[in-house]
């Protein structure tokens with residue numbers, strides 16, 4: 001594993017996955033997400049694990065999908081690579097997953113945290129879907145999960161402007177379970193994990209499946225439409241300009257083409 005670190009026994013029955021691309025603020029390239037998927041599949045089969053925590057570092061949970069890896073792709077490249085199909089396998093994990101978030105959880109990083117079952121946030125956490133600023137839209141569930149989590153009006157505001165939500169606001173809107181001082185976010189996630197790990201793993205798994213069913217009944221259709229539209233933005237000059245401008249550290253000049 002190059003981009004993640006897995007500790008099977010962080011506490012009895014609690015495993016920890018740490019995203020480990022610190023120089024790139026844990027930007028989620030394809031390999032990193034494949035490593036997460038493989039680790040989750042292993043942990044899901046491991047009887048010594050009942051709850052899984054996913055975390056980044058103090059500065060960033062993850063600053064999004066890897067823009068440099070995507071910038072030059074065509075819509076057809078994106079469609080054929082279909083990188084977000086990995087995420088479908090992640091969300092099929094049967095054991096509960098807690099995201100312990102400090103710093104940036106943006107774009108794919110916010111979507112990744114929302115793909116988990118619960119979120120514990122440091123007071124420094126910043127959530128957002130800033131894809132619109134680089135000429136594209138969320139493609140890994142943001143338009144669906146954020147809307148369900150915080151309501152249509154606020155989701156519209158965040159996704160259409162790219163504004164960030166502070167940890168306090170994220171708590172107010174019900175996106176996160178709890179906000180704690182920055183030294184405490186992993187500790188707090190571990191406390192929650194330990195409490196769940198003491199309970200019947202069978203009942204916990206069935207409860208998770210049941211809650212997700214209520215949440216996801218129409219999710220598949222929404223995710224499919226969102227993903228196609230995300231890939232479709234790669235047919236626009238604005239996506240090329242937006243991502244190029246990010247890489248070149250300048251403001252984009254969008255032409256509506």
Ligand code: CAA
Pocket residue numbers: 023024025027028063064065066067068069104106107108109111130131134137138139140141142
């Ligand atoms: N992809 C690739 N590299 C990224 C990245 C990303 N999403 N986010 C940050 N990085 C890299 C930067 O390019 C930089 O690398 P270099 O030192 O080699 O230039 C390094 O991480 C540190 O970043 P900054 O210098 O920009 O740090 P900052 O503190 O000034 O700003 C930030 C932090 C506001 C998070 C800024 O990095 C940023 O805006 N990142 C992009 C956020 C974003 O647009 N995310 C959405 C991506 S698209 C997506 O996720 C699609 C989807 O739905 C799945």
